[in-house]
Amino acid sequence: MxxxxxxxxxxxxxxxxxxxxxxxxxxxxxxxxxxxxxxxPLDDWPTYHVASASNLPTCPGANDENLGKLYYVEDVTEFQACTSSGWSTIDLGSSGISLNQAPTITAQITPIDDDLHMTANGWFYVAMAHWSAIDPEGEAVSIGIDADRDGVIDLNLNSAEGGSLVELPFNGSIHVAQLETDGERFLHLFRLFDVIAEDASGVSSVVTVISPAVSSVLLRDLYSAGDADHVQEMFIDVPQSDIDWLTATP
Incomplete structure (x- = not known):
């Protein structure tokens, strides 16, 4: 065996x-x-959703912590994916899933001369604007300036890229920084404008442009205590608290 x-x-x-x-x-x-x-089971996996796009976290975030995450945005019933260039809308079409990225914007708005803001139609912020809005997918792009940053374009620009002399509302865009040096106080005035671009699919992006208050010469936008009355007369949206700070003894 x-x-x-x-x-x-x-x-x-x-x-x-x-x-x-x-x-x-x-x-x-x-x-x-x-x-x-x-x-x-898939229903045990973590999911993300927010009430609106304003609730989305910073993308891609510190150390790319949100890169690749997918969020459902409730108020517009769409998905947003965090990519290296920011949040992108997910298009759930019949042909499959595709990423439609928002246009990239570069812009500059510079006043040409502080003596030209008084026009025949009243006070306007007269400036030279340069801009460029490019869509990563090559779609047509519209672009404009939101002077008071309320999310609505106040002045449409005539091309995706270009330069033009523009007239914007004089009030509504002023911001104030308090400066103190050698025992003297100054208010530094500047402006913030939003430039909004939207592609043919309705995906938009926004950049904020920092511009001088009235002149491209920095010192002309600095105001001391002796200028308080002039500031209040010329810039009606400067807060009274800033005027009080300027005229107070340091």
Missing amino acids: KNTSPAILLIVLMLSLSVVGCLSGSSPEASDGTEIELGE
Whole structure:
């Protein structure tokens, strides 16, 4: 009678070797390091949603912490994906999923001379504007200036890229910085404008442009205590608290 024990033992060893890789391999992990079990129900995976786009976190965030995350934006019933260039709308069309990125904007708005703001139609902020709005997908782009930063374009620009002399409302865009040096106080006035671009699919982007208050010469936008009456007369949207600070003894 033959001894079959060595043969049986050899077969068992060979079978065990074929599953060693499966037994010793580590479990897959989610992007946050959470271990995922194979066969885990999808409804147990983490999901993200926000009430509106204003509630989306910074993208891509510190150390790209939000890069690749997908959020459902409730008020517009759409998905937003965090990409290296910012938040992008996910188009769930019949042809599949595609990313439509917002236009990229570069802009500059500079007053040409502080004596030209008084026009035949009243006071306006007269400036030279230069801009460029490029859509990553090559779609047509419209662009304009939101002078009071309320989300609505006040002046449409005539091309995706170009330069033009513009007249914007004189009030509504002034911001104030308090400066103190050598015992003397100054108010530094400047303006903030939003430039808004939108592609043919309705995806938009915004950049904020910092501009001088009345002149491209920095010192002309500095006002001391002796200028308080002039500031109040010329810039009606300068807060009274800033005027009080300017005229107070340091």
